[in-house]
Amino acid sequence: MEKIVIVGAGQAGLSLAAKLRKLGYGGDLTLxxxxxxxxxxxxxxxxxxxxxxxxxxxxxxxxxxxxxxxxITLLTGKTVTRIARDDKTVHLKDMSLSYDAxxxxxxxxxxxxxTELGGALRGVHVLRGIDDARALAxxxxxxxxxxxxxxxxxxxxxxxxxxxxxxxxxxIEASPRILSRVAAPExxxxxxxxxxxxxxLIKEAVGLKHLVGQDHVEEARLSDGTNIPVxxxxxxxxxxxxxELARDCGLATEDGILVDARGRTSDPAIYAAGDxxxxxxxGHSTRLESVQNAIDQAETVAETMMGQSPIYAPVPWxxxxxxDLKLQIAGLSRGYDTVVARExxxxxxxxxxxxxxxxxxxxxxxxxxxxxxxxxRLLARACPVSMExxxxxxxxxxxxxxxx
Amino acid sequence: xxxxxxxEASGKTHEIDVPVGHTVMEGGRNAGVEGIVAECGGxxxxxxxxxxxAPEWVAQLPSRDEMEEDMLDFAIEVDAERSRLSCQxxxxxxxxxxxxxVPSEQA
Ligand SMILES: Cc1cc2nc3c(=O)[nH]c(=O)nc-3n(C[C@H](O)[C@H](O)[C@H](O)COP(=O)(O)OP(=O)(O)OC[C@H]3O[C@@H](n4cnc5c(N)ncnc54)[C@H](O)[C@@H]3O)c2cc1C
Ligand code: FES
Numbered sequence: 001m002e003k004i005v006i007v008g009a010g011q012a013g014l015s016l017a018a019k020l021r022k023l024g025y026g027g028d029l030t031l032x033x034x035x036x037x038x039x040x041x042x043x044x045x046x047x048x049x050x051x052x053x054x055x056x057x058x059x060x061x062x063x064x065x066x067x068x069x070x071x072i073t074l075l076t077g078k079t080v081t082r083i084a085r086d087d088k089t090v091h092l093k094d095m096s097l098s099y100d101a102x103x104x105x106x107x108x109x110x111x112x113x114x115t116e117l118g119g120a121l122r123g124v125h126v127l128r129g130i131d132d133a134r135a136l137a138x139x140x141x142x143x144x145x146x147x148x149x150x151x152x153x154x155x156x157x158x159x160x161x162x163x164x165x166x167x168x169x170x171x172i173e174a175s176p177r178i179l180s181r182v183a184a185p186e187x188x189x190x191x192x193x194x195x196x197x198x199x200x201l202i203k204e205a206v207g208l209k210h211l212v213g214q215d216h217v218e219e220a221r222l223s224d225g226t227n228i229p230v231x232x233x234x235x236x237x238x239x240x241x242x243x244e245l246a247r248d249c250g251l252a253t254e255d256g257i258l259v260d261a262r263g264r265t266s267d268p269a270i271y272a273a274g275d276x277x278x279x280x281x282x283g284h285s286t287r288l289e290s291v292q293n294a295i296d297q298a299e300t301v302a303e304t305m306m307g308q309s310p311i312y313a314p315v316p317w318x319x320x321x322x323x324d325l326k327l328q329i330a331g332l333s334r335g336y337d338t339v340v341a342r343e344x345x346x347x348x349x350x351x352x353x354x355x356x357x358x359x360x361x362x363x364x365x366x367x368x369x370x371x372x373x374x375x376x377r378l379l380a381r382a383c384p385v386s387m388e389x390x391x392x393x394x395x396x397x398x399x400x401x402x403x404x
Numbered sequence: 405x406x407x408x409x410x411x412e413a414s415g416k417t418h419e420i421d422v423p424v425g426h427t428v429m430e431g432g433r434n435a436g437v438e439g440i441v442a443e444c445g446g447x448x449x450x451x452x453x454x455x456x457x458a459p460e461w462v463a464q465l466p467s468r469d470e471m472e473e474d475m476l477d478f479a480i481e482v483d484a485e486r487s488r489l490s491c492q493x494x495x496x497x498x499x500x501x502x503x504x505x506v507p508s509e510q511a
Contacts (some may be wrong), residue, residue, distance in 0.1 A: 006424040041445040057447075058426070295443055319449040326471065328449055346470055369471055373451065373478030 002027045004305065006228055007080045007101040007245065009033025011042070011294035012105035012274030014061045019302035021070045023367055024369030030097060032090075034079040037130055038064065043291065045133040046157040047321050051164060052212035056130060083249040085267055101269055101305050104257055105298060108239035108275035108289060113149065118211025124233045126171060127154055136234060142166035144231040149208050149219045151178030152288045152319045159200045160322040162234075163360065170228060174207040180318045183329075184339045185310050186352045187364045191322065198323055239289060241276045252303065254278060256287040273297035279312065281332065282361075288332075290318045315379045317372075330370035331362030332381050340390045344368035351375075353390045360385040377401055406500035410437045410455075422495050428504060429453040429491035431502040439506035446491035448472060451479040453472035456486040458503035465493060465502075481507050 004020065006343040009031045009048035035040065040295045041290045048054040067074045075292035082091040089098045113119030125136045136158070140146065142264055146162050148155045151173030159171045171178075195202055207223040211233060220230050241256040252258040252266040256278030263271045263279075270332050274294040278287045293316060300312040320327045351370035353375075354361050363375035372399055377387055383400050390397075405421035410432045411416075415430075422431030429478050432440035432455075441452035448471045457465060468476070472492045476482050490504065 043445060048506065058430065062436075066436065069436070076423070291443060291445075317449070319444060319447055321447065326448070348475075368474070370474035370477050372449075372477055377478055 001025075001100045001305065003055060003098060003100045004103070005097050005101075006031045006103045006105055007075065007090060008105035008107055008242075008274070008276070009035070009039045010105060010107050010274065011039065011061065011291055012101070012107070012298040014039035015295045016103055016105060016273060016298035016302050017072050018062070018070070019299045021072070021327060022307065023302055023306045025302075025306060027100075030075065030095075030099070031067075031072055032075045032078050032080055032092070033075070035129055035131075036077040036326060038067070038074060040130065041291075042128070045130065046127055046154050047161065048136055049130075050127075050158065050161045052118060056395050059130075078367065080245060083245055083270075085249050085270070088269060099269070101261050101271065103298075103301055103305075104243075104265070104270065104272040104276060105274045105294075106242035106245065108241050109240045110235070111240055113163060113208070113211070113233075113235045113237070116210070117208060118213065119235070121211055121217040121233075122215055123213070123214045123217040123231060124211065124235060127158060128239070137231070139232045140165050140167055144168070145229060146170070146232040146234065147172065147228065147230040148234045148236060150236035150238070151175075151202070151204070152181065152238065153179075155234065156195065156322055157320060158234050158236065159195060160198070163195075163198055163200055164323075167232075170203065171195070171200055172203045172206045172208060172222060172375075174205070176205045176224075178202065183333065183364060184336065184352055184354065186339055186364070187327070190350075190366055191325070193328070194323055194325055209310055239261050239275065241278070241287060243276055246272065246276075248269075254285070255292045255376075259297075261300075261313070262304040262309065263297060263312065264304065271301040273301045280283075281314075281316075282334075284334070286332075288316055290316060292317045315376055317376055324367075326367055326369070328365045329362065330365075330372055330375035331360075333362035333364070336361060338387065340387050342371070342390050343393060344371055353385075353387075355387060358387070371397075374401070376397065406495055406497055406502070408432075408495070408499060409501075409503040409505065410435070410440070411505040412438045413506055414438070422499070424495055424497060426495055428455065428495060428499070428502070429489075429494040432490060432504075434494060439508075439510055440490065441510050442491060444491075447490060448475055448492060451475050451489060451508065453489045453490040453505040454479050454482075454510060455488055455506055456483055457488055458505075459486060461502055462486055464498070468492070476498075480509050484506050 148171040209221040257272040333354040351371035366374035444450035
């Protein structure tokens with residue numbers, strides 16, 4: 001293999017390029033990114049960066065010298081518009097590049113509010129990239145009133161930051177509770193309580209009817225009949241995979257680019273990883289949006305490209321920082337039937353253990369990193385864990401790791 | 405700028421000037437020190453920035469907070485005295501001359 005092209009210079013694209021060099025790939029390596037910034041970390045965008053606590057250059061995944069040292073051609077501010085599979089070429093506005101192997105690490109894009117609902121008004125934001133975070137931060141001067149639409153991680157993290165900036169924050173969630181897609185009611189309850197203590201107004205089972213304003217948003221009409229004045233709106237209603245390039249060239253897609261356990265798409269010369277990829281996890285078609293998945297799936301692709309036969313079977317993990325809470329999640333709770341709570345060994349630390357048919361599948365840890373790390377180990381080794389073990393507050397869970 | 409010595413598991417050594425205010429993790433990651441993986445970017449959530457500080461430095465560094473303590477509890481090949489999460493070590497002038505060693509496995 002002489003020429004590898006990676007489309008999408010984010011967490012997955014960078015991880016793939018770095019891993020290829022580490023595995024000894026010596027051919028041409030081009031990493032193409034639509035954003036004008038070299039690959040950077042997104043998590044701080046809704047945390048320290050939004051709060052103004054970390055500068056942009058500290059979020060770079062690698063220093064600028066890395067790309068030359070590793071002989072990686074990094075093209076920023078360039079968008080791939082088309083893939084021609086028959087002559088193995090990717091097309092950009094003013095150039096084209098041929099490939100022997102192509103990887104799509106195009107990430108996801110935030111779902112926007114439809115224009116009919118006021119989505120095109122000024123003052124309405126989404127949060128995906130540095131430029132979005134900058135625009136939102138600029139709009140969030142003390143004394144302003146913000147509406148956050150959507151009680152997922154990004155919305156809740158942003159709510160915490162904006163509150164910290166001295167802004168009045170109302171967060172609405174259309175489903176009956178915040179985090180309903182990703183966590184059990186126990187976790188939602190803890191997080192709701194935290195936000196309320198800090199003065200965030202959380203309204204659940206309340207949707208947005210529409211936003212009102214001349215040119216700039218002025219008011220939000222909510223489904224519970226209230227109208228609230230707003231200066232800033234953040235729409236955090238989920239993300240959609242950027243699978244359009246793949247779809248347009250006829251690769252198999254289904255709300256994401258379909259890949260197998262080696263990261264291969266339906267074309268043997270094309271691979272995909274990260275937010276844009278859909279794969280089979282624990283027997284279900286799955287798309288994950290996390291740093292863990294972006295790194296590990298990309299590294300799987302690198303190994304496959306180098307002729308190895310990896311199987312991508314991760315223990316997913318994720319974290320979220322809100323006020324002084326660090327929520328850390330090991331595993332994937334989808335399909336759970338029982339949740340067992342456990343107090344941590346420090347004051348205020350607790351964890352929720354998710355079981356499906358008596359099998360441990362995930363753990364949410366709240367200011368309880370010991371449980372998070374233990375859970376990652378237990379899940380990775382598929383150690384048997386019973387609900388009784390968890391309920392028994394006196395039991396030393398470390399002992400569970402030694403049982404084989 | 406304080407100079408920090410990073411020793412990879414292979415023995416390869418890097419002497420790096422790390423700006424005050426950056427973390428020991430950032431200094432190593434940005435210089436490409438093998439084994440400072442830092443998957444979570446310094447959020448104290450991955451433990452892939454684990455290092456051993458040289459014995460004579462253990463007492464001179466700010467002590468671990470509870471988060472770091474608990475994360476390290478389950479990291480791989482932990483040394484009760486010398487293990488640190490390098491993303492939690494914020495560099496000051498006093499770090500000049502610090503020596504850290506990277507474990508052979510990170511997870
Ligand atoms: C605000 C925010 C907070 C988050 N917090 C956390 C967290 O705390 N923990 C966690 O685990 N995860 C978090 N995530 C998720 C995590 O950042 C993503 O899962 C991860 O970045 C996915 O990496 P990726 O490489 O697949 O996609 P991205 O990082 O999005 O990179 C894809 C890149 O491809 C580019 N691209 C797309 N199409 C083209 C094209 N046609 N041509 C050229 N370039 C193209 C895009 O511009 C983008 O730069 C957060 C995400 C956001 C937005
Ligand atoms: S970088 Fe993840 S814990 Fe230090």
